[in-house]
Amino acid sequence: MDVVVKGHHCEVSDRFRQYVEEKLARIEKVDHRVLRCEVEVSLEKNPRQHDRAMRVELTMYTKGPVLRAEASGETKQAAFDVSLDRLRAQVRKAADRRRVHRGEHSPEGLRHVNAKQTTNGNAPATEESAAEEEVRTQKFGSLTVTGDGPLVMREKTHTAKPMTLDQALYELELVGHDFYLFVDADENQPSVVYRRRGYDYGVIRLAV
Missing domain, CATH: 3.30.160.100 (Ribosome hibernation promotion factor-like)
Known part of the structure; x- marks a missing residue:
């Protein structure tokens, strides 16, 4: 152990x-x-x-x-x-x-x-x-x-329509978060766009 x-x-x-x-x-x-x-x-x-x-x-x-x-x-x-x-x-x-x-x-x-x-x-x-x-x-x-440990978990479910990467970046800036979860309309995959250092962005896609 x-x-x-x-x-x-x-x-x-x-x-x-x-x-x-x-x-x-x-x-x-x-x-x-x-x-x-x-x-x-x-x-x-x-x-x-x-x-x-x-x-x-x-x-x-x-x-x-x-x-x-x-x-x-x-x-x-x-x-x-x-x-x-x-x-x-x-x-x-x-x-x-x-x-x-x-x-x-x-x-x-x-x-x-x-x-x-x-x-x-x-x-x-x-x-x-x-x-x-x-x-x-x-x-x-x-x-x-x-x-009795201090485990805190929060679960949310959202309904969303597929969108392009440009739309996801716009939504990211709109809500002011460091990441945004969406379904990529072009790739048809669950994806996350996230903020990196400076003005760079990254994208993570989930292959299912």
Whole structure:
């Protein structure tokens, strides 16, 4: 698994990077489908939030859904540990879903497990188990995102008639954008005209 650690308005020491890599390496034992994990550490400059000054966002790319988790704390390590616990819960739940899909087993609900453990005299489920039950899944088209990450997607559908390249350039200047999507009347292809440096333009066509 590739691990990328980035700092925003703060420095990230080699010691912290090593700590992050060692912790994340354990997740691969839970799910071998993990490909890459991005760790972004940011500093909250508001003095009133000194107890939550450090914020850590985790984005994990797998062969399945994209998993996200975030948390704040007084130190980088504290914030990372909390966000990692949340991410680990999502990884385990995603793995359970795949096993259920393959028909290997059907995981019991938290309430049923608690009741059975109480009957057997064992302690009820931990907070980590409760966190697993609260994981939220969002779906944007064919993309599935599990977790509370800051994924924002905006989708628009426009009706348009085919036009020439000259017309597309005129529309580009008219709306004031850096690019304009259109159907090229001459080539009969979805195309994008975009602004380059100076007064140059470029065209990208999609062969379908």
